[in-house]
Amino acid sequence: MAKGFxxxxxxxxxxxxxxxxxxxxxxxxxxxxFNSKGYHAPHVVAGEKCSGCDLCGMYCPDFAIFGARYAR
Amino acid sequence: xxxxTLEIPYEIPVDAHNPVEPFLRMDRxxxxxxxxxxxxxxxxxxxxxxxxxxxxxxxxAVVSGIGCTxxxxxxxxxxxxxxxxGRALPFATGLKLANPELQxxxxxxxxxxxxIGGNHFIHAAxxxxxxxxxxxxxxxYAMTGGQTAPTTPDHVISATSPxxxxxxxxxxxxxxxxxxxxxxARWTTYHVxxxxxxxxxxxxKKGFCFIEVLSPCPTLYQRRNKMGDGLDAMKFYKxxxxxxxxxxxxxxxxxxxxxxxxxxxxxxxxPDYLELLRGQMTESLGDRYAxxxxxxxx
Numbered sequence: 441m442a443k444g445f446x447x448x449x450x451x452x453x454x455x456x457x458x459x460x461x462x463x464x465x466x467x468x469x470x471x472x473x474f475n476s477k478g479y480h481a482p483h484v485v486a487g488e489k490c491s492g493c494d495l496c497g498m499y500c501p502d503f504a505i506f507g508a509r510y511a512r
Numbered sequence: 513x514x515x516x517t518l519e520i521p522y523e524i525p526v527d528a529h530n531p532v533e534p535f536l537r538m539d540r541x542x543x544x545x546x547x548x549x550x551x552x553x554x555x556x557x558x559x560x561x562x563x564x565x566x567x568x569x570x571x572x573a574v575v576s577g578i579g580c581t582x583x584x585x586x587x588x589x590x591x592x593x594x595x596x597x598g599r600a601l602p603f604a605t606g607l608k609l610a611n612p613e614l615q616x617x618x619x620x621x622x623x624x625x626x627x628i629g630g631n632h633f634i635h636a637a638x639x640x641x642x643x644x645x646x647x648x649x650x651x652x653y654a655m656t657g658g659q660t661a662p663t664t665p666d667h668v669i670s671a672t673s674p675x676x677x678x679x680x681x682x683x684x685x686x687x688x689x690x691x692x693x694x695x696x697a698r699w700t701t702y703h704v705x706x707x708x709x710x711x712x713x714x715x716x717k718k719g720f721c722f723i724e725v726l727s728p729c730p731t732l733y734q735r736r737n738k739m740g741d742g743l744d745a746m747k748f749y750k751x752x753x754x755x756x757x758x759x760x761x762x763x764x765x766x767x768x769x770x771x772x773x774x775x776x777x778x779x780x781x782x783p784d785y786l787e788l789l790r791g792q793m794t795e796s797l798g799d800r801y802a803x804x805x806x807x808x809x810x
């Protein structure tokens with residue numbers, strides 16, 4: 441069971457890849473799908489590893505992703 | 513904008529929201545910054561610092577000048593002012609003097625603070641005005657097309673220096689220390705946690721505080737110099753930056769591809785402008801000196 445989750449607002453993403461590169465547990469990868477502006481947004485490839493640290497949210501320059509821990 | 517998620521193998525609580533959203537005017541999103549630009553990352557750090565410092569948001573004002581970073585004032589859902597070019601500091605000085613209760617944050621770029629407003633910067637630092645200055649340094653004039661700025665390092669190709677920059681550039685942290693700032697730090701957009709902690713620290717510090725944040729400019733600075741995109745710049749920061757707290761600022765000059773010294777360089781206590789003003793007035797006028805009353809409709 442994952443400790444946390446990430447939520448992605450695909451339409452706001454500009455595909456810079458900061459979240460994919462700096463995710464400490466390698467939860468994300470850039471998707472091959474396009475959003476309506478033509479950018480490749482990230483998608484979750486290893487959701488069970490997410491610790492909900494929100495580092496992706498701190499890096500995202502477009503405010504398009506954030507992570508949080510599940511309430512216990 | 514609705515939250516659209518792809519192939520999520522687990523549940524997202526319905527009440528989950530991005531912690532940065534309450535601090536932004538979401539109707540203005542998406543913003544105009546280029547893909548890979550680091551200004552948004554610094555805004556994230558600033559909002560986390562505001563959250564962690566538990567500052568009263570009615571008493572925080574953001575003042576910006578002109579430029580890419582100047583747009584922050586337009587996006588921040590606080591009392592924010594987008595002022596004329598280079599005049600963010602004089603405007604903020606007036607704001608602080610008229611309403612000393614306010615926590616005034618000047619959020620601007622290197623061109624605005626050090627080229628067009630360079631004179632205001634040194635004098636605000638000399639007076640030790642109680643302002644928190646966050647300077648996003650992308651080493652060029654980005655909004656106008658990538659011309660040589662006072663911070664552009666040697667040998668860099670820019671719109672106005674096709675054979676490379678030959679002028680010596682400003683070392684912003686040394687300039688801030690020499691002019692008299694109380695707090696001087698430098699981080700890059702790679703150091704998000706440290707930057708956010710530094711911003712939190714200055715929100716509770718009195719006096720003129722200066723934080724320089726190096727940020728990628730993939731469209732204008734890096735493209736001309738074949739330095740890749742925003743992500744390449746972030747990897748470069750990760751590779752070459754060294755944290756040296758308390759390092760002598762004169763040794764922290766930036767070069768095109770050399771080491772980037774980051775950290776907190778100066779943290780000292782000097783009496784700020786308002787304290788000196790009150791001291792002088794009380795000494796000269798005694799009981800006749802009364803603090804002007806601030807009436808605020810908020």
